[in-house]
Amino acid sequence: MTVAALPIPSRTAEAEERPLKLRIANLSFWYGRRQVLFDVTLPVRERRITALIGPSGCGKSTLLRCINRLHDLEPGHRYQGRILLEPGGLDVLAPHTDPLLVRLRIGMVFQKPNPFPTSIYENVAAGLRIRGVRKRALLDEQVEKSLRRAGLWAEVKDRLHDHAFNLSGGQQQRLCIARALAPEPELLLLDEPTSALDPAATAHIEALLSELKSRYTILLVTHLMQQAARIAHDVAFLHLGRLVEFGPAAEVLVRPRDPRTRRYLAGHAA
Amino acid sequence: MPSVGAEGLSSFAPSAGFLRRRRLLAGLFAALLWAAAALSVLITLAIVAVLIGESLPFLEEVGLSAVLLDTVWTPLFAEPRYGIWALVAGTLTTTLIALALALPAGLALALYLCEYAPPRLREAAKPVLELLAAVPTVVYGYFALLVVTPLLQGLIPGLPPFNMLAAGLVLGVMILPYAVSLSEDALRAVPRELREAAYALGFTRLQTGLGVMLPAARSGIVSAFLLALARAMGETMVVTLAAGQNPRFTFNPLEGAATMTAYIVQVSFGDVPYGSRAYRSLFVVALGLFLCTFAVNLLATLLSRKRSHRGA
Ligand SMILES: Nc1ncnc2c1ncn2[C@@H]1O[C@H](COP(=O)(O)OP(=O)(O)OP(=O)(O)O)[C@@H](O)[C@H]1O
Ligand SMILES: [Mg+2]
Numbered sequence: 001m002t003v004a005a006l007p008i009p010s011r012t013a014e015a016e017e018r019p020l021k022l023r024i025a026n027l028s029f030w031y032g033r034r035q036v037l038f039d040v041t042l043p044v045r046e047r048r049i050t051a052l053i054g055p056s057g058c059g060k061s062t063l064l065r066c067i068n069r070l071h072d073l074e075p076g077h078r079y080q081g082r083i084l085l086e087p088g089g090l091d092v093l094a095p096h097t098d099p100l101l102v103r104l105r106i107g108m109v110f111q112k113p114n115p116f117p118t119s120i121y122e123n124v125a126a127g128l129r130i131r132g133v134r135k136r137a138l139l140d141e142q143v144e145k146s147l148r149r150a151g152l153w154a155e156v157k158d159r160l161h162d163h164a165f166n167l168s169g170g171q172q173q174r175l176c177i178a179r180a181l182a183p184e185p186e187l188l189l190l191d192e193p194t195s196a197l198d199p200a201a202t203a204h205i206e207a208l209l210s211e212l213k214s215r216y217t218i219l220l221v222t223h224l225m226q227q228a229a230r231i232a233h234d235v236a237f238l239h240l241g242r243l244v245e246f247g248p249a250a251e252v253l254v255r256p257r258d259p260r261t262r263r264y265l266a267g268h269a270a
Numbered sequence: 271m272p273s274v275g276a277e278g279l280s281s282f283a284p285s286a287g288f289l290r291r292r293r294l295l296a297g298l299f300a301a302l303l304w305a306a307a308a309l310s311v312l313i314t315l316a317i318v319a320v321l322i323g324e325s326l327p328f329l330e331e332v333g334l335s336a337v338l339l340d341t342v343w344t345p346l347f348a349e350p351r352y353g354i355w356a357l358v359a360g361t362l363t364t365t366l367i368a369l370a371l372a373l374p375a376g377l378a379l380a381l382y383l384c385e386y387a388p389p390r391l392r393e394a395a396k397p398v399l400e401l402l403a404a405v406p407t408v409v410y411g412y413f414a415l416l417v418v419t420p421l422l423q424g425l426i427p428g429l430p431p432f433n434m435l436a437a438g439l440v441l442g443v444m445i446l447p448y449a450v451s452l453s454e455d456a457l458r459a460v461p462r463e464l465r466e467a468a469y470a471l472g473f474t475r476l477q478t479g480l481g482v483m484l485p486a487a488r489s490g491i492v493s494a495f496l497l498a499l500a501r502a503m504g505e506t507m508v509v510t511l512a513a514g515q516n517p518r519f520t521f522n523p524l525e526g527a528a529t530m531t532a533y534i535v536q537v538s539f540g541d542v543p544y545g546s547r548a549y550r551s552l553f554v555v556a557l558g559l560f561l562c563t564f565a566v567n568l569l570a571t572l573l574s575r576k577r578s579h580r581g582a
Contacts, residue, residue, distance in 0.1 A: 068470055075389045108470040114463035117486045127471045
């Protein structure tokens with residue numbers, strides 16, 4: 001399916017009606033004794049792209065990692081507040097919630113490409129295998145579909161069983177996107193997925209994301225304002241761990257209300 | 271911007287003298303490293319040369335076939351026989367028992383420490399492991415003879431006081447901390463991003479450990495176990511004390527048998543007249559031990575290279 005084939009709704013009007021995929025409410029986070037997130041409240045709409053912007057070190061990655069409980073891998077962190085994953089209102093941060101259940105519904109792509117030390121095929125199939133998919137035909141089909149969606153299929157279709165480390169950096173990143181897409185997660189967390197890519201590969205990923213938004217909910221961290229403007233529906237501006245501004249992309253990026261957002265955007269325009 | 275000098279050079283541009291000194295130092299250092307590497311290769315070659323040089327006259331006297339085509343090792347008898355396979359069998363059997371214990375236990379422990387253990391335990395385990403690795407081997411030897419063998423005799427009636435099972439098991443316990451400590455280092459060196467990718471995709475700890483961490487750390491883990499295996503092969507006290515000094519061509523763990531190292535230590539202790547033919551057989555055994563260790567090394571290198579030559 002291409003972007004052109006989709007009905008193009010008036011963004012702002014319809015955005016209001018979209019059900020929420022994620023409700024982040026009064027979220028605070030500490031690394032040890034150091035508080036990094038302060039009382040963040042952010043709704044993420046279903047099958048929309050929400051862009052998270054803000055200066056380096058403001059806590060964007062930290063926020064993303066709260067959502068799939070990735071902080072649990074390191075000791076000495078503390079959460080406060082609530083994150084609800086819809087439908088079903090799964091209480092992500094509750095101590096009795098199994099982080100595996102959360103992670104099985106969410107996909108993530110990291111800032112740096114991090115393929116597994118195995119073949120291209122097995123990288124994409126990994127998420128399916130651990131979800132119990134055994135049928136070869138189904139795996140083959142889903143691997144191809146995911147690689148196509150990530151725009152990598154043409155380049156790797158003859159070398160699926162090559163080692164993933166033999167790919168270029170940009171190809172590895174697209175492989176990681178394919179790996180995240182393969183199990184068809186409800187929510188996709190993307191942490192500056194194009195920061196390691198050249199403009200052509202970036203454009204490709206952006207086109208891909210625009211296409212994916214009809215099927216997936218995407219939360220995208222980016223430091224490229226143009227990227228946010230091009231593909232995001234909603235934009236959240238994070239500053240020193242606080243959510244300063246949130247709204248439709250057209251409003252936040254064009255007519256920011258908060259002076260901190262204005263300053264940041266002005267700095268980026270310069 | 272840094273200030274720019276008269277000729278358009280940055281004021282931080284180094285002088286010619288500085289560059290010369292820097293180049294000299296780099297060259298000196300490279301030469302030093304090269305010399306160190308060359309020295310270690312030379313020493314190894316010298317050892318091999320001595321072993322071969324001392325073995326050749328012996329082999330000429332008794333013939334290569336007497337060594338390689340016989341399985342009875344009785345150099346001290348009136349009619350001596352030199353079938354080295356009797357000793358090789360002892361070494362291989364004890365080493366394989368050790369590996370059969372240390373490999374699964376070592377991998378499991380390293381994975382446990384890496385993926386499951388609370389950080390406090392992980393930090394505490396490391397020095398304990400290193401301490402265990404430093405226990406003198408004679409302690410392990412008496413432990414095998416006085417604790418493990420009686421225990422095994424309770425389970426297996428008729429087990430002789432000297433047996434390769436006890437020796438091999440204790441050998442396995444002995445190399446375990448070593449293998450775990452080195453494997454854990456290898457696992458810890460796996461990039462954090464890789465681990466995060468696995469968990470983010472919904473992997474369980476076990477799936478992360480077996481599916482991502484072990485493969486990613488494979489070459490480090492292979493060399494960890496290789497070093498441990500070389501230690502087990504070259505280990506003397508444990509096998510001499512627990513498996514006995516009676517050369518016997520058998521792979522049955524329930525029997526006692528001398529290993530190559532046990533024979534070497536026996537001869538070196540002076541039971542054998544200096545310069546006699548039996549004395550010189552020592553070098554042939556040493557050469558055999560060297561070749562065994564070398565073969566294991568080669569095998570493991572090939573193994574780890576074949577699987578990961580495309581990787582990083
Ligand atoms: N493991 C950690 N332990 C302690 N502090 C951390 C840790 N990780 C990040 N921080 C701190 O938390 C703050 C937020 O970091 P975070 O990585 O979320 O920023 P970011 O917005 O993603 O920045 P960037 O745009 O540069 O990626 C930073 O001040 C950082 O120094
Ligand atoms: Mg970041």
